[in-house]
Amino acid sequence: MRRTLVIAAVLTLAAAAALSGCGNDDDQAAAGGGTLRIGYQRFGGLSLVKARNDAPGVTWSLFESGPALTEAIKAGAIDIGQTGEAPPIFAAAAKTPFRIAAVSQPSPQSEAVLVKKARGFKTFADLKGRTIALNKGSNVHWLLVRLLAANHLTLSDVNVKYLKPAEGRPAFDNDQIDAWIIWDPYFALAERPDVQILADATGVADNREYILVAKDAADAKTEQIKSFLTTYEKTTAWGIANPDERAKVLAPELKIDEPTTKRALARAAQPVAPLTDEIGTELQAIADGFTELKLIPVKVDAHELIDARFAGAVQ
Template structure:
């Protein structure tokens, strides 16, 4: 029987994420106001650095409104609240969102990005393997893609979830905690990963061979019903912009660096490993996500079972082939 503690923990975390999402939305305005004579604009939630940032920076999809989020869990809470129509996250946030009752479909993904998330430690601490972190404090954002990487690292090194002191911190909180050695390791994704790669910081492991770390596009059911043409137009622009960026990496970095508020060399380094082509969803993608969901259920990180495979919707897949 699921413990009362687990249910309370999940509820508390969900509440914290909702507060974060509400605050993020309060600080995000619309770049394009709705026209009184036309349909309501498509409302897009994005994370700084994700593929959608390039669409925004190039103004490749005029007529949409943009809302910025620090992490996938905050974005999915905005989706639940009906504040956005479409958004982009990593592999774990859709699962936590589904467990929390958010209704959505997964309409697109990306090629794997295993080098785009990693475990960072301080060289002076002498850690040689993730196994050396047994009993140590490991910081990560709960419900984000790195939550799945943690599970795979524990499995690889024959450790359990209780063998490390998991410390749930948002990126803005985790960076100073890591820099000041209040935690022993930080599991994080780009561009925060690239920003933290300073002298004295060591990449202990990345997700290669462990996790796909794909990006996923989530769409609210209402938008699928009422904004189908707008979604098709937007996703077409997204695909074209992504392809352009891959073909023109130097220009991509110049355009994105000011948008990301990151220097160009750091932007270039992060994009070189983390910017990948879009890909269609498929039953195989559903199986990949379902395996992650089942693992989270087994560890009681989410309450009950989640049919995430049933959220996969292939209606736009031809746009990504």
């Protein structure tokens, strides 16, 4: 219980610090010119860039989840941010002005449905009529949609409770919910002998990492962003080639012990992928799925979100 409360407090304080840190520097507020402002989460390629100080001169803001990060883009507080596959769709539906500048290879094993072994659930279908917690608008939101469809269920067949990671962990630990759908590193932190991985995204969702760029910044800081993306790709490749060193560098940054960091990175960290039209097609399927379920209020044209100017910055 004490470990749970400490983790929850750290996550909450980190999120609060990120939000309070965004937008209070008037000299940085304009998208044109000046320092690149990067929004990152407690995992992913951008965390490694920060931990290694591979992009000196940029400013960093920490966010607990993708939806919180896209809100900062909408507010004009950051230029670049890293999210999963669902936040770009929710952000586009909310009229957030951004473009997609880079994407990773899929990492379906780094998000999962967690349950307590004592509950006796054998398959995802066993969760019919049960309470499932997740962060609204995050990558795990799409995983829920896909798992429901794969098991011939609908949203009306389960009780969905929207909880941020810092809220979801104590609710899960204290048996206030039946299942928690979560991504790494929160996923890895929750793993213990009494916890069962009921399902992950293998075969149902790609779970890529997306690099989003505020539209004004994409226009005014094009070359700076291209240079940063090149660094991001090189750092990501270094981490994949050097997993032990990567874990040692990232563990202090993430405030997570090294074995947990290494376990999570082994399934989550993926190389950068080409930014092609196929990515737009993949995102369009996600957007259409959310539209059909009335989880977003408008239809989104995902292909318009891909910014071809940055396709050559990474290979």
